[in-house]
Amino acid sequence: MSSPPVTGPAAVPRHRGGPGPTRFRPRRTPPPGAVRVRRRGVLSHWRQYLAISPFYLVFLAFSFFPVLYSLYLAFQRWDGIGDMHFVGLQEFRFLWKDPVFWLSIRNTLVIWVLSTVPTLVGALVLATLLHSVRRFKGFYRIALYVPNVTSIVAVAIFFGAVFSNNFGLVNAILGTVGISPVPWLSNPWLIKLVIALLMTWMWTGYNMIIYLAGLQTIPKEIYEAAKLDGAGPVRTFLQITMPIMRPIILFTVIISTINGLQSFSEPQILFASEAANPSLGGPGQAGLTTLLYFYQSAFVNNDYGYGAAIVWAFFVLIIVLVLINWRIVQRGRKT
Amino acid sequence: MTAAGTTPGQVGTRRSRRPRGLSAHVFLILAVLISVFPFVWTIIMATNTTQDIYKSPPKLTFGSHLLENIRHMLKTIDFFGSMLNTIVVASVTTLLVLFVDSLAAFAFAKFDFPGRRVLFAALLGFMMLPLQLGILPQFILVSKIGWVGTLSALVPPSLANAFGIFWLRQYIQSGVPDELLDAARIDGAGFFRQYWNITLPMIKPGLSFLAIYAFVNAWNDYIWPLVVLTKPGHVTLQVALAQLNVAHNTDYSMVMAGVLMASVPMLVVFSIFARGFIAGATEGAVQGS
Numbered sequence: 001m002s003s004p005p006v007t008g009p010a011a012v013p014r015h016r017g018g019p020g021p022t023r024f025r026p027r028r029t030p031p032p033g034a035v036r037v038r039r040r041g042v043l044s045h046w047r048q049y050l051a052i053s054p055f056y057l058v059f060l061a062f063s064f065f066p067v068l069y070s071l072y073l074a075f076q077r078w079d080g081i082g083d084m085h086f087v088g089l090q091e092f093r094f095l096w097k098d099p100v101f102w103l104s105i106r107n108t109l110v111i112w113v114l115s116t117v118p119t120l121v122g123a124l125v126l127a128t129l130l131h132s133v134r135r136f137k138g139f140y141r142i143a144l145y146v147p148n149v150t151s152i153v154a155v156a157i158f159f160g161a162v163f164s165n166n167f168g169l170v171n172a173i174l175g176t177v178g179i180s181p182v183p184w185l186s187n188p189w190l191i192k193l194v195i196a197l198l199m200t201w202m203w204t205g206y207n208m209i210i211y212l213a214g215l216q217t218i219p220k221e222i223y224e225a226a227k228l229d230g231a232g233p234v235r236t237f238l239q240i241t242m243p244i245m246r247p248i249i250l251f252t253v254i255i256s257t258i259n260g261l262q263s264f265s266e267p268q269i270l271f272a273s274e275a276a277n278p279s280l281g282g283p284g285q286a287g288l289t290t291l292l293y294f295y296q297s298a299f300v301n302n303d304y305g306y307g308a309a310i311v312w313a314f315f316v317l318i319i320v321l322v323l324i325n326w327r328i329v330q331r332g333r334k335t
Numbered sequence: 336m337t338a339a340g341t342t343p344g345q346v347g348t349r350r351s352r353r354p355r356g357l358s359a360h361v362f363l364i365l366a367v368l369i370s371v372f373p374f375v376w377t378i379i380m381a382t383n384t385t386q387d388i389y390k391s392p393p394k395l396t397f398g399s400h401l402l403e404n405i406r407h408m409l410k411t412i413d414f415f416g417s418m419l420n421t422i423v424v425a426s427v428t429t430l431l432v433l434f435v436d437s438l439a440a441f442a443f444a445k446f447d448f449p450g451r452r453v454l455f456a457a458l459l460g461f462m463m464l465p466l467q468l469g470i471l472p473q474f475i476l477v478s479k480i481g482w483v484g485t486l487s488a489l490v491p492p493s494l495a496n497a498f499g500i501f502w503l504r505q506y507i508q509s510g511v512p513d514e515l516l517d518a519a520r521i522d523g524a525g526f527f528r529q530y531w532n533i534t535l536p537m538i539k540p541g542l543s544f545l546a547i548y549a550f551v552n553a554w555n556d557y558i559w560p561l562v563v564l565t566k567p568g569h570v571t572l573q574v575a576l577a578q579l580n581v582a583h584n585t586d587y588s589m590v591m592a593g594v595l596m597a598s599v600p601m602l603v604v605f606s607i608f609a610r611g612f613i614a615g616a617t618e619g620a621v622q623g624s
Contacts, residue, residue, distance in 0.1 A: 045448035047526040052439040059495035066469030129359040142609045143367040149605045151555035153573040154594045157580045172393045265557045272581045298471050
């Protein structure tokens with residue numbers, strides 16, 4: 001949730017130079033000649049180090065070390081109880097040939113595209129509309145943001161009930177119009193569509209708030225000047241709003257990539273009652289996302305080494321996709 | 336999209352503004368309906384019997400079986416026990432996150448010290464790390480400490496909240512004037528006095544934003560409690576709900592009574608803090624730029 005973007009990339013103020021830092025002087029970059037003062041500073045700044053230490057200690061123990069350790073685990077065979085065996089790249093070799101892994105990657109990517117595109121486009125449209133109206137702004141903001149504070153478990157249970165093949169509201173409504181029941185939760189594409197709908201419902205309002213905050217930073221004078229020059233609303237949007245919003249859009253794209261690829265709870269809850277394979281993502285494993293496959297391997301099959309390999313391969317994939325997205329949005333700027 | 340140009344130029348557009356504003360409202364109301372519909376439908380399902388929902392066409396109005404459904408649900412899972420667990424974990428986590436993050440954010444925002452840039456850059460990098468990357472070793476670590484199955488296991492992983500520091504730092508930079516801190520320093524206030532007596536009171540909207548953010552996240556967290564809370568009957572609300580759904584998947588009205596009761600507290604908390612939450616987020620934007 002929320003607002004780094006808002007204050008995001010455009011907002012980080014560069015601090016101005018000033019006199020050399022003494023202990024309690026508000027931080028300013030020292031002039032070039034102030035190195036000596038700086039060195040003496042390490043000990044004299046013990047209060048600042050003390051202030052930031054709780055975060056870094058917890059982080060080292062519960063995030064940084066685990067991330068490194070999972071890389072180490074990816075080169076072992078271990079069930080969590082017996083002895084660990086070093087197996088080199090064997091886990092990754094197996095992963096490369098594992099069709100289920102690649103299926104899970106495909107599922108994850110499809111769900112990600114099906115949810116991210118409508119989420120971000122919808123959020124931008126809604127933010128623009130909301131920015132244009134003057135009344136009920138606060139109401140709209142809250143009402144549209146609510147889905148994002150709802151628990152994923154509740155939402156997934158709800159979607160499971162509404163899209164249920166036999167008893168769901170959607171099929172009941174279709175039935176009254178004479179359309180025969182649609183197999184929402186057994187057709188491979190419809191499964192992904194339902195998961196993507198769920199994610200779109202949850203995340204559009206969140207991104208809208210971010211875009212809205214961005215829109216509010218654009219000075220009105222620019223629009224007035226554009227109007228005087230005879231620019232219509234669409235042109236104004238494409239040539240003024242979009243370029244100014246680019247850093248914020250880039251931010252939301254990256255956040256959506258990182259979040260959207262990590263879908264886990266949605267398919268896990270939607271298909272948890274499948275008696276045969278509770279954690280395998282429904283019929284034909286069409287809802288098996290990579291993280292769900294990781295969960296299955298590590299915590300259900302107790303194959304720690306393979307679980308670690310999956311999650312690291314997945315991490316590399318996320319980085320690649322973030323970089324690609326970054327390039328796409330950046331290139332758009334030059335043209 | 337069409338409305339983009341209309342806002343600012345209120346001067347010469349009196350003629351055309353009204354209809355455009357109207358269509359914007361129509362779209363927004365439509366969006367609100369979509370966004371609110373699941374809540375309404377959850378209430379409808381929770382207040383009817385499962386038979387009524389299964390009928391074709393289904394019953395589309397509120398029923399009178401809510402209490403009955405709730406009673407049935409309370410017999411099936413330890414709802415209040417799990418809720419208490421969730422409240423304890425979410426409150427402890429939120430308080431600790433607020434303290435840890437605001438203290439670090441204050442140091443980063445207002446002081447220069449060797450290594451500040453590197454440490455902060457590292458923190459930004461951490462923000463991008465997918466948490467699931469370390470979840471398996473986290474589990475091993477927590478089981479080595481002997482916390483598996485206990486609530487203590489839920490708190491530490493969510494304490495390392497880099498986003499909170501990043502966000503509060505922006506907020507402090509723009510919301511707490513250097514002059515004020517300088518004046519306090521001249522009056523003899525040390526680092527921690529400046530933090531506690533001057534900065535904290537000034538960043539209350541920012542803190543309320545971070546508080547609701549941390550609380551909602553802790554309340555809604557699912558994957559980590561699912562992994563760590565292995566003792567049956569000793570779980571958080573979300574895990575209990577998921578278990579209820581697995582065991583009684585087709586008894587909609589009962590499951591939805593659980594979903595409703597689990598969601599209401601969060602919605603109440605959100606509606607109380609919503610103004611501060613959204614205002615905090617937007618204020619940061621306006622001041623920061």
